[in-house]
Amino acid sequence: MIIFSIIAGALALVALLMVSLPLLTSRAKSAPGSPRTELNLSVYRDQLAELDQDRRAGTLDEHQYEQARGELGQRLLEEVPDAEAPAPAPAPAPRRTLATALALSFTVPILALLLYLALGSPASLLPQQGDDEHGVAAQQVDAMIARLAARLENNPQDGDGWILLARSHAALDHYGAASSAYAKSLAIYPDNAQLLADYADALAMAQGRSLRGEPEKLIERALRADPNNVKALALAGTIAFDNKDFAAAVNHW
Template sequence: MIPFLILATVLVAGALLLVVPPLLGGGSRAREQAHRQRQAETVLVVLREQLAELEAEHAAGHIAEADYQRSREELEQRALEEGRAAEGGADLRPARKWAVAVVVALPALAVLFYLALGEPRGLDPAQIAAQEEHQITPEQMSALVAQLAQRLEREPNDVEGWMMLGRSYSMTNDLEGAAATWRKLGAKIPDQADILADWADLLAGAAGGKFDGEPDRLIRRALELDPAHLKALALAGTAAFQREDFAAASAHWERILANMDPGEGVYGAVVASINEARAKGGMPLLEAAGPGAAPTGGSGGKGPRRGGAGAEEALKVSGRISISAELAAQVEADDTVFVFARPLEGGMPVAALRLRAGDLPASFSFENAPRMSKGPLPAQLSIGARLSKHGEATAQAGDLEGEPVNVAPDAANVEIVIDRLRN
């Protein structure tokens, strides 16, 4: 009885933790929406700066009328798009009354529903002791699994049933039964990556860990349906490793690694598997990355994939920004700090970030920042920062600036120090 009550309390508390924070404006959705709006507002500020520069160039006669009109239309269109992003989104203001109502009502409703639909006598220790004499035996479990397989023969489109059947065979370790069922019903299986990967795993286990034949076919189909499916990628890597295609094994596992946080417990194990394949294939080893970074490979080898053609164009510059001790006294916590990524020859920024001066020193990354210009990235970018005393991206006297740093689009550990006053 005590374990049940503890579990029920934990489940109710978990439900409240999922529901109440968004009502109070503290959910991930609210934070994500606020982040998108801040980034959109930053882009709008920079676009206004670009429009002012364009007007000045036109007034000075440095730009032809046709080029001026085309550039102005592009800026106006971009501003409209970002304006909709800044104004859009659901109303995410805190709903405290609803939060209080949920906190009070949810536990009460859970108790009422259990009393009405549950089995309160199941909390009685005497009842529990009596039921322990009637545990399901392995034979009974096998019979239940067989009944489920027969039902699926009549209802082959029952996706949940197929998932349950595969998991049941895994739990009972009945690999022969799984193989026999596949021979009978396999052609009727729904075309879904989760189900295909589970059955590939079962069939490979029934074949002594070999993936030749049907398991390989199922894995390939699962990856056609979902190229990022983690279990299918893991199985594909294992199958390639068995075939001694170590480059393919490493490539499949690296795609798993690209979606993992280096802080996860299994991250190191995945890196170790990749390095085993790379060592056997004569490729340079990966270096385990720190939190928030991606693993790196030696030069000349097949490093981690970046997701296909064009992925190398992703802007991934990251680093750290700080203010020199000499200027720290001139900074207020609510001052705005803009970080720009521009082509070396100047012009419109590729992307921009906005930070709060009170949070410095702080890390920054352009990986999720909206692009402000289209087309391929230049081989080198100029990364600069400006602390605005007026909250505007347009440079003004009295702003604090840092010396721009020229880096590659995927550079990491970039250090920017705001250390001079703009006159």
């Protein structure tokens, strides 16, 4: 949130400078006459003076004088088109320019903030409520497990349902409930080596991570059903290692 505010403030300052500096530094600029224009005007004045001298000397009569003067003026208009261009507009007064810059310095950030609140995502700047979302998800999972358990009470012969319930409890570290569900599934699939190994694992976790007793018997049943079951072999190797029978442990592993 703090980093975002710093970056947003810096960007707003840059935008204000880009808008305000041209207003504050503007000055009235007069368009200077080009050298060519000045030269044409000088030539025009010289030629006009010569025409006046010729008229006074009698070389040109009044009609010839007016005709030559008109032609001279026409050439001047053609060669100096800038003479008809409008004068540039005066620059704004300094006080008015300063007032405009100050007004922009207040209105631009306010408008940007209002647009962000209307079109952006202000909520994304707030700390995320991760714990609350996790709590809601956990409640939903618990509700689904409860519905599954209620359905199995009405249909206790659904072996796959008991397996799903057992593994769901085990995933949530509810090893006592998982063991009970595995026992129900084994009543339907008594020779399933994987179920026997999973049941032994959950029961061992429920009794303090100890494979002695009933878990060890379940592992023996699993290996009789499938001597190559990976989980049953791993658990059997752990039992042998705890008994310091390292050769048997290596053989199982």
